[in-house]
Amino acid sequence: MKNARRRSFNNDFEADVFAGLNANPKHLNSKYFYDAQGDALFQKIMALSEYYLCAREFDIIEANKRKMAELFSAGGGFDLVEFGAGDGKKTKVLLRHLHARQVDFKYCPVDISENAVQQLCDSLKQTLPDLRVEPHIGTYAQVLTKLADYRERKKLILFLGSNIGNFTLDAAVSFLQQIRASMGRDDRLLVGFDQKKHPQRILDAYRDKAGVTEAFNKNLLRRMNRELGAHFDPDTFVYWPVYQPEESVIKSYLVSKIAQQVYIEALDFKACFQPWESIHTENSQKFDDPSIRQLAQQAGLVVTEVFSDANSDYRNYIFRNSLVI
Numbered sequence: 001m002k003n004a005r006r007r008s009f010n011n012d013f014e015a016d017v018f019a020g021l022n023a024n025p026k027h028l029n030s031k032y033f034y035d036a037q038g039d040a041l042f043q044k045i046m047a048l049s050e051y052y053l054c055a056r057e058f059d060i061i062e063a064n065k066r067k068m069a070e071l072f073s074a075g076g077g078f079d080l081v082e083f084g085a086g087d088g089k090k091t092k093v094l095l096r097h098l099h100a101r102q103v104d105f106k107y108c109p110v111d112i113s114e115n116a117v118q119q120l121c122d123s124l125k126q127t128l129p130d131l132r133v134e135p136h137i138g139t140y141a142q143v144l145t146k147l148a149d150y151r152e153r154k155k156l157i158l159f160l161g162s163n164i165g166n167f168t169l170d171a172a173v174s175f176l177q178q179i180r181a182s183m184g185r186d187d188r189l190l191v192g193f194d195q196k197k198h199p200q201r202i203l204d205a206y207r208d209k210a211g212v213t214e215a216f217n218k219n220l221l222r223r224m225n226r227e228l229g230a231h232f233d234p235d236t237f238v239y240w241p242v243y244q245p246e247e248s249v250i251k252s253y254l255v256s257k258i259a260q261q262v263y264i265e266a267l268d269f270k271a272c273f274q275p276w277e278s279i280h281t282e283n284s285q286k287f288d289d290p291s292i293r294q295l296a297q298q299a300g301l302v303v304t305e306v307f308s309d310a311n312s313d314y315r316n317y318i319f320r321n322s323l324v325i
């Protein structure tokens with residue numbers, strides 16, 4: 001059984017691809033969407049009319065930047081740590097505002113994509129040259145272990161874009177618990193949550209007419225071809241997002257149209273697909289106020305502020321650690 005023997009891997013991507021394509025049902029982690037090509041495709045997604053999440057969160061931050069800045073900067077300087085910063089489009093609204101008011105702060109973007117972090121730092125150097133930036137290239141898990149080191153002064157942690165929806169609910173609680181464990185009395189956590197709404201609007205956001213989200217998902221196959229010497233033909237897969245209202249989650253799949261064996265050179269492994277067999281590529285959980293408060297309670301957090309767009313399509317919540325007084 002060649003496929004089942006113990007192996008050593010050069011990196012997490014190899015190990016996770018091997019495990020995910022050997023599993024039944026097959027799955028790949030959505031964090032692997034984001035290489036340079038994936039980052040560029042995600043920027044196109046953010047500009048799509050169907051993908052309302054980005055525009056709504058931008059509106060919320062733009063409309064509330066003054067209040068947010070006052071809340072964060074009360075009582076002195078702080079460190080602003082952002083998980084999954086991406087291109088920082090929405091964060092820059094806040095950064096520009098804080099900078100213009102000469103608030104004493106340092107910005108620490110965290111992202112698994114080296115390309116995204118590099119582009120963000122380059123653009124900040126152009127637009128806010130004297131801003132103090134301390135980037136981290138790595139996974140959330142890797143940087144979570146360093147979060148407690150930011151304790152000399154107050155810290156604000158950002159988690160925008162409804163990235164929290166990419167976790168299962170259990171994993172979201174665990175992630176928030178780990179953040180909470182690093183939070184002192186004055187620290188705050190700002191999280192963006194896409195809200196439950198008409199299932200058609202949610203589905204359309206992940207099934208745009210131009211096919212950009214399909215290309216974004218299929219970039220996973222192309223990335224395995226580029227980095228692992230895999231031989232996937234993306235045209236033999238159908239991109240298939242489904243919205244399950246009972247669990248309030250979009251689940252995205254790549255479904256093989258044919259029986260096929262795809263050789264992956266770096267793993268010396270053939271991924272075998274039955275006709276119509278799927279690879280689960282992403283979860284995008286949707287929330288409402290009760291589900292957010294339940295999540296917070298399970299993680300030991302308490303809500304201090306809620307910001308919403310006019311239609312309650314999207315909301316940003318600020319939390320504090322409920323276990324420190």
Ligand SMILES: C[S@@+](CC[C@H](N)C(=O)[O-])C[C@H]1O[C@@H](n2cnc3c(N)ncnc32)[C@H](O)[C@@H]1O
Nearest residue numbers: 031034084085086111112113138139140160161
């Ligand atoms: C959906 S994009 C959102 C970007 C930005 N927060 C926004 O709202 O526009 C997700 C970002 O998180 C990063 N990311 C995803 N999973 C990650 C992980 N496990 N660890 C670190 N970064 C991750 C991706 O590289 C990407 O830049």
